[in-house]
Amino acid sequence: MDVFVGSLFTVLQWPTVGLLLLGVGIGFVVGILPGLGGAVTLALMLPFIYGMDPVPAFAFLLGMHAVVATTGDITSVLFGIPGEGTAVATIFDGHPMAQRGEAGRALGAVLFSSLVGAVIGAAVLALSVPIMRPLVLSFGPPEFFMLAMLGITFVVALSGGNLVRGFLMAFVGFIVAMVGLDPFTGRPRFAFGQLYLWDGLSIIPVILGLFAIPETLQLMSTKGSIAQGATGPIVRVLDGVVDTIRHWSVTLRCSLIGVFIGIIPGMGGATAQFIAYAHAQQTSKTPKEFGKGSIEGVLAAGSVNNSKEGGAIIPTVAFGVPGSTAMAILLGAFLILGLVPGPDMLTKHLDVTFAMVWIIVLSNFVAVGLSFLLLRQLVSITFVKGSWLVPFLLVLMTMGAYTTHNDVLDIVVMLAFGAVGWGAIRFGWPRAPFLLAFVLGPTAERYLFLSHQLYEWGFLLRPITLALIAVAVLGIGYSVRRERQDRRAARQPTGAAA
Amino acid sequence: MTTTGPPPGSSGVGAPGREATPPRTPHGYTHVRALDGRGALVFSVAVLVVFAYVAYELNTSFSSRARLFGNALIVPALVLAALQVVRELRRAQPLSVPPEAVFTASALVWGTAFFAALWAVGLALTIPLFAFVYLRWAAGEAWPKAGVYALLAWLFVEVSFVRLLHVPLPGGAIPLPGIAN
Numbered sequence: 001m002d003v004f005v006g007s008l009f010t011v012l013q014w015p016t017v018g019l020l021l022l023g024v025g026i027g028f029v030v031g032i033l034p035g036l037g038g039a040v041t042l043a044l045m046l047p048f049i050y051g052m053d054p055v056p057a058f059a060f061l062l063g064m065h066a067v068v069a070t071t072g073d074i075t076s077v078l079f080g081i082p083g084e085g086t087a088v089a090t091i092f093d094g095h096p097m098a099q100r101g102e103a104g105r106a107l108g109a110v111l112f113s114s115l116v117g118a119v120i121g122a123a124v125l126a127l128s129v130p131i132m133r134p135l136v137l138s139f140g141p142p143e144f145f146m147l148a149m150l151g152i153t154f155v156v157a158l159s160g161g162n163l164v165r166g167f168l169m170a171f172v173g174f175i176v177a178m179v180g181l182d183p184f185t186g187r188p189r190f191a192f193g194q195l196y197l198w199d200g201l202s203i204i205p206v207i208l209g210l211f212a213i214p215e216t217l218q219l220m221s222t223k224g225s226i227a228q229g230a231t232g233p234i235v236r237v238l239d240g241v242v243d244t245i246r247h248w249s250v251t252l253r254c255s256l257i258g259v260f261i262g263i264i265p266g267m268g269g270a271t272a273q274f275i276a277y278a279h280a281q282q283t284s285k286t287p288k289e290f291g292k293g294s295i296e297g298v299l300a301a302g303s304v305n306n307s308k309e310g311g312a313i314i315p316t317v318a319f320g321v322p323g324s325t326a327m328a329i330l331l332g333a334f335l336i337l338g339l340v341p342g343p344d345m346l347t348k349h350l351d352v353t354f355a356m357v358w359i360i361v362l363s364n365f366v367a368v369g370l371s372f373l374l375l376r377q378l379v380s381i382t383f384v385k386g387s388w389l390v391p392f393l394l395v396l397m398t399m400g401a402y403t404t405h406n407d408v409l410d411i412v413v414m415l416a417f418g419a420v421g422w423g424a425i426r427f428g429w430p431r432a433p434f435l436l437a438f439v440l441g442p443t444a445e446r447y448l449f450l451s452h453q454l455y456e457w458g459f460l461l462r463p464i465t466l467a468l469i470a471v472a473v474l475g476i477g478y479s480v481r482r483e484r485q486d487r488r489a490a491r492q493p494t495g496a497a498a
Numbered sequence: 499m500t501t502t503g504p505p506p507g508s509s510g511v512g513a514p515g516r517e518a519t520p521p522r523t524p525h526g527y528t529h530v531r532a533l534d535g536r537g538a539l540v541f542s543v544a545v546l547v548v549f550a551y552v553a554y555e556l557n558t559s560f561s562s563r564a565r566l567f568g569n570a571l572i573v574p575a576l577v578l579a580a581l582q583v584v585r586e587l588r589r590a591q592p593l594s595v596p597p598e599a600v601f602t603a604s605a606l607v608w609g610t611a612f613f614a615a616l617w618a619v620g621l622a623l624t625i626p627l628f629a630f631v632y633l634r635w636a637a638g639e640a641w642p643k644a645g646v647y648a649l650l651a652w653l654f655v656e657v658s659f660v661r662l663l664h665v666p667l668p669g670g671a672i673p674l675p676g677i678a679n
Contacts, residue, residue, distance in 0.1 A: 164578050164585070168545055171575035175552050175568070182564040189564060190555065213609075220605035220636070387637035391629035391651050394612050398621060399659055402668050411668065415613060422601070427538040445567040452566060 004126065007055075007354035011362060016056045023063030024363045028370070030064070031071030038068035039325045040215050043207040044393070046333060047400040054337045055355045061333055062359045065326055066118065067367035069305040073110040074371070077298075078103060089273035090305075093290065093297030106298050107375060108240020111368050113251050113302035116244060118364035120255040120303075121262070121310025126357045132318045133346045142459035144319070144342065145447035146468040148440045151321035153472040154264065156433045157479035169424065170433035176201060177441025184449060196409045203332040205401040205410045206438060209417025210424075210431050211325070212400075216393045217422070219386045237372060243295045250280050250296050251303045258304035262311025276304035310360060317345045317353055320443055325432045328439045335439075539586040546579040608636055620670035626652040 010016065023045075030041045042065055049057035077094035090110055097106035139147075156166035179190045180200025191197040244251055254276040261272040280300035281290045290297045313330075315321045320341035322328040334341050345353050401414040424431050451459040459465060553572045556565040612632075615624040630648035633639040639647075659665045 164582050168575065168578050168582060171571055171578070172545060172548070174571055175548070175575075178568060182560070184563045185561050187561070187564055189560065190552070214601075217601045217605045217609055220608055221600065221602040385637065387633065387639075388647070390608075391625065391632060391647070392654075394628070395621075395625055395651065395655055398616065398668065399655075399665065402621075403665055406666060408668055411613075411616070423537075423541050427541045429541070448567050448570060449563070 003350050004354045004357075007351045008358045010055050010351065011059060011355050011358045016059045019052075019056050020059040020063040020359060020363055021366065023060040023065075024067050024366050024370075027064035027067035027363070028071050028367060031068040032074055038065055038072075039329060040211045041068070042326055042329045043204070043211055044396045044400055046204050046207065046329065046336065047403045049333060049336060050403070052337070054339055054349070054352045057333060057337055058352065058356055059359050061330065062356055063363040065330070066306065066309055066360045066363045069309075070111065070114045070118075070364060070367050071371065073114065073302060073305065074107060074375075077106045077110060089277045089301035090298065092277065092301070093292070093294045094301070096291070096293035097295075097298065100293060102236070102293070104236040104375075105239040105243065105295070106293075108237035108372075109243045109295055109298045110240070110302035111371050112241045112244040113254075113299045114306045115364050115368040116251050117255040117258055117303035117305060117307035118309065119361055120252070121259050121307035122357045122360040123310070124256075124259045124307075125310040125313055125360070126354065128314050128318075129346055129350070129353060132314065136318050136343050136346055139319075139343075139464070140454075141447040141450035142455065142462050142465045143468070145444055145451050145459075146465045146472075147319050147321050148444040148447065150468050150472045150475075151315070151319075152433060152436050152440065154475050155324075155436050156430070157475040162428060162430075163476070163479050163483060165429045166433045169429050169431065170437040173434040173437025174441045174444070176206070176434075177438045178445070183442070183446065196405075196407065200442075201413060201438075202404045202410065203335065203439065204404050205414040206417050207329060207332065207435065208397050208401050209414040209419075210421040210435060212393070212397050213414070213418030214421045214425050216390065216397065219393070220390055222386055237375065240295075240298075244299060247296055247299055250283075250299050253283075254280055254300040254303040255307035258307030259311035261304075262308030263314050272304050272308045273301055276300045306360075306364060310357075313356060313360075317341055317356070320440070322436060322439065325435055328432070328435045331439050538589075539583070542579070542582045542586045546576070546583050549575045549579050604636065608632060616668065616670070618670050618672050619674060621655065621667040622652075623670070623674065625655050 011020065026041065026045070027038070030038060042061060045061060045064060049060065052060070073090045073094065076088070076090035077098050080091050080095040094106045094110055097103065152170050156163060156170060175190075177200070179197055181187065181191075181198050182189050188198055257276045257279060258272050261275060277290075277297060277300045280296050281287050284290065284294070284296050286294065286296075312322075312324055312327050316327045316331055318341070320331065320334075322331045331341060339345065339349060339352065397414065398411060401410045402408070404410045420434075421431060423429070424434070455462070460469070549572060552568060553576060556568045556572060560568070612624065612628050615628060619627075626648040629651040630644050633644035633647055634641065637644075655667070660667065
């Protein structure tokens with residue numbers, strides 16, 4: 001308890017609180033502007049944490065990430081255009097409400113339910129620590145190795161798309177992670193005689209190339225701003241707050257759905273919002289109003305948006321297994337800061353884990369408070385043209401990559417992975433499995449080596465390892481079945497037409 | 499959303515009527531779809547070749563310790579990569595390009611121009627130059643607006659990176675006297 005309270009004071013110290021506010025400010029703008037994703041911005045900001053202590057660094061990064069989904073809802077309600085992929089479900093009822101002159105009420109509801117969701121997610125994260133600690137401490141190298149494999153399997157299997165291409169991208173990620181000096185023999189692997197590659201490929205140029213370059217090109221391809229003329233008056237915002245309290249049960253249930261889906265690697269926010277929305281519709285007394293401007297629909301979408309973040313941090317911190325692209329980038333931040341996710345985060349660095357809980361809560365309070373105060377001014381950000389951001393993003397990308405080693409080759413690596421990222425998007429190969437495998441590669445290799453040293457291949461027959469293999473096989477089986485169903489469904493209309 | 503990709507240089511938003519009757523010009527939809535089909539095959543073959551090279555290197559150059567992790571992965575990787583190549587070869591329909599993957603030719607040209615200028619003259623000069631030229635001609639902004647933005651962009655880099663963070667800017671291949679390369 002002392003650590004829990006103490007970590008609050010750590011977050012409130014200067015410069016940590018200043019960095020939190022800066023992160024919230026950036027997250028605000030990123031959330032509102034479509035075309036600039038939260039994960040990409042997280043990647044762009046990663047180079048700035050070099051030299052920082054863990055808590056200020058997470059205040060900056062997590063403070064930014066925690067509010068992106070909150071402000072992403074604003075454009076969903078006002079323009080029917082989601083600022084973030086996780087704010088799509090907000091359109092279903094938020095935008096019809098805005099069209100019938102209830103924009104203020106919809107915004108009040110979605111913002112306040114987002115805040116409630118964030119607090120519930122953070123509370124579950126804090127409460128999970130005493131439960132996760134004995135579990136994590138009982139795990140050995142074989143279990144951690146299988147957990148890493150399970151995390152990647154889930155991300156490939158559950159995040160949609162093609163299973164084979166997903167696994168292939170994961171294998172490419174693992175191989176790219178092998179570049180550099182072999183940790184056990186000190187011999188260079190896949191270095192092609194380049195001294196630069198002896199240290200391996202740094203996470204920042206790789207992430208920036210994979211994610212930031214394709215998104216910037218996309219922004220250059222679509223030049224306009226999202227705002228289409230003036231918005232109506234934004235009034236009766238507090239009515240939305242009252243609605244959230246009146247429908248507390250929907251808000252609570254959908255927040256908890258978000259937390260538990262967040263824990264499962266690969267499910268992610270895009271899935272969570274639709275599951276919560278469907279649940280709210282099924283349990284509503286007025287299901288026919290959904291899609292036409294139901295306040296319950298708005299609350300479901302709002303509350304799930306932020307609660308999932310608390311859930312997603314649990315496997316990242318406790319097992320070092322990130323469940324989404326953003327969490328994989330956050331795991332990259334752990335490595336930059338010299339922290340090893342896993343048992344240490346629940347014992348030696350417990351203060352950092354609890355600080356993350358407070359950062360999620362505080363950043364959402366600040367974001368929602370400012371949103372209520374500056375709603376009208378925030379809307380004006382939507383008039384910023386995409387082309388105005390392009391030179392700024394190119395500077396951040398270039399400097400972000402370059403500052404890794406102050407070496408031009410870092411920019412070359414970024415461009416090379418930019419080409420990979422472009423090809424992956426163009427030909428339908430998912431990028432998240434690559435990133436997860438690249439981040440988890442060194443850890444997985446270490447655990448495999450230790451497991452093999454301790455038990456030979458018999459480590460695969462340990463009870464927990466076997467259980468994890470069974471879960472992975474079930475995940476793959478589920479995905480294969482879904483792919484077949486999708487293919488059958490896609491063939492049916494063609495057959496009917498013929 | 500549209501299931502076919504527009505040709506490079508188009509707006510990226512396909513009109514519904516276009517899908518029904520794709521133009522058969524050298525730069526029309528038919529051509530782009532065929533190119534994407536070949537590109538997808540080339541991408542898959544490239545992955546297979548990389549895996550084959552990795553398998554060869556692992557088993558000829560590395561000690562048993564250094565290749566343990568790689569060998570655990572490479573067999574399923576090769577099998578799946580071969581399967582993907584076969585799938586691409588047997589693909590009956592041309593590949594559909596998702597809307598987020600449609601980059602206009604001008605975006606690619608401007609992106610290339612930025613990095614070419616960076617290589618030639620370094621970041622200190624590229625930033626104001628690119629910001630001005632891009633906003634003036636690609637975004638169609640007025641001269642004063644583009645000029646002020648270029649100046650602010652240069653100030654941002656100079657103040658934040660050079661003065662505050664003391665980060666050296668990447669220099670260019672062409673030495674320019676008076677420019678901090």
